[in-house]
Amino acid sequence: PKVLLFDEPLSNLDAQLRHDMRIELADLHKxxxxxxxxxxxDQVEALTLADRIMVLNHGKIEQFATPREIYHHPATVFVASFLGSPPMNILPVTGDGAVLRLSDGQVVSGSRLTGPYQLGIRPEHILVDEPRGGPTLMGQVRFREDLGSHFVLAVDVGGSTLRIATPLGAEVADRHELSLTFPQSRQHLFDAQTGQAIGVCAAHGIQKT
Structure with missing residues (x-):
């Protein structure tokens, strides 16, 4: 056949068999x-098997691109919060022409924008106790998931709960309060009303995506 149609063929399999079958299907395709x-x-199936991914939301195409493009440059808040495990953190922020602030007044980054926006950052891009020239945020740890290779932390910041994935093998001190840094090059901005991507925060404005 010139075209093969698969409708969630792995959905009822256990985790190990799903992993094995992804390899089998990739070999079959080649x-x-x-x-x-x-x-x-299943986002893992989509990211590992596809050359192109079409993300649908109630019949509407949110984005159609390569897996890498969709993961690193999501076109909408829906795409950003759909892909990733844990998914991208989405926070309401407000710009005053100089900085972007969370609802509790903490500064996230410098920006010449004004008004409300949604800011996104992936769990693995948040730095814990590693200030690198950017504003430092204080967060309260709610829960720690020890996954063996790394930790996933649930941290309350500015009225929202963030998911933070630590680097492989890294140890995080078992305490209630953490200092966090959002690298500016890793931040994504979305329109507060439409959820459409605006760009990646830059030190003196916005770099369009």
Missing amino acids: RIGATSLFVTH
């Missing part, structure tokens, strides 16, 4: 060379 249309709610 061997046959047919175009494959693969429907799935």
Whole structure:
């Protein structure tokens, strides 16, 4: 066949068999060379098997791009919060022409924008106790998940709960309060009303995506 259609073929399998079958399906695709249309709610399947991903939301195409483009440059808040485990953190921020602030007044980054926005940052891009020239935020730890290779922390900051994924092998002190830094090059801005991506925060304004 020139086209193969898959409708969530791995959804009822256990975790190990799903992993093995992803490899089998990837090998099948290379061997046959047919175009494959693969429907799935599992982001790991989408990211690992696809050359192109179409993210649908109530029948509307939110984004159609390569897995890497969708992960690192999401076009909307829906895409940003759909892909990733844990998904991208989304925070309401307000610009005053000089900085972006959270609802509790803490400064996230410098920006010439004014008005309300939504700021996104991936869990693995948040620095813990590592100030690198950017504003430092204080957060309260709610929960620690020890996954063996790394930790996933649930931290309350500015009225929102963030998920933070620590680097592989890194140890995080077991305490209630942490200082956090959001690297400016890793921050994403979205329109407060539409959820559409605006760009990546830069030191003196916005770099359009």
